[in-house]
Amino acid sequence: MLSRIDLLTLFPKMAEGFLTESILGRASAHGLLSINIHNLRDWSTDKHHRVDDRPFGGGAGMLLMPEPLFAAIEEIRTPETTTIYLCPDGEPLSTPLARELSEKPHLLLISGHYEGVDQRVRDALVDREISIGDYVLTNGTLPAAVLIDCVARQVPGVLGEEKSLTQDSFNDNFLTFPQFTRPAEFRGMKVPEVLLSGDHAAIERWREEERRRQTRLRRPDLNP
Secondary structure (H helix, E strand, O other), X not given: OOOEEEEEEOOHHHHHHHHHOHHHHHHHHOOOOEEEEEEHHHHOOOOOOOOEEOOOOOOOXXXXXXXXHHHHHXXXXXXXXXXXXXXXEEEEOOHHHHHHHHOOOEEEEEXXXXXXXXXXXXXXXXXEEEEOOOOOOOEOHHHHHHHHHHHHOOOOOOOOOOXXXXXXXXXXXXXXXXXXXXXXXXXXXXXXXXXXXXXXXXXXXXXXXXXXXXXXXXXXXXXX
């Protein structure tokens, strides 16, 4: 089971607030999950802490150099580490993939920047390449934070209420059901009577029907 995550990035401050607040912050404080953020520049041997250079063959942008990445990854990883590179051309992040990763004892996440990383890093050191969607962001730090949040939810004890997992959207290729709280009527809009009935079997049936209805309406591709 996952117990440690390391994030290697050029922008540690982008991740620090996100990873120390709310559920992730509590998981770390309670010792359920160790999350460590590293600045790639700490492994640069250049006096200006440079970690990028122009790509061979020309073209726009810069690439992260292999030297600091190799040094950092080889120092941080252990025989139990799964090294992940966040990139637009990786496999799509999904709930089943998050469950799979939550079974790994240690994840090392590599956040790219500019035009990405030298291909030799991907070929020699990376175990999985993952994308959070069909779009491009300025760097991989935010995708890494999204992956951490998604995977951490699967670790026992992190959510506190484990039933939250089974009710999540995409848990079994269905979206979640509508939720309501007090008051029972607001500006003429009423909560469905079944939710006030106290009949738990009827409530579960209603929720399952709503999950299927919402999926048909919003994401028919999930259950064609």
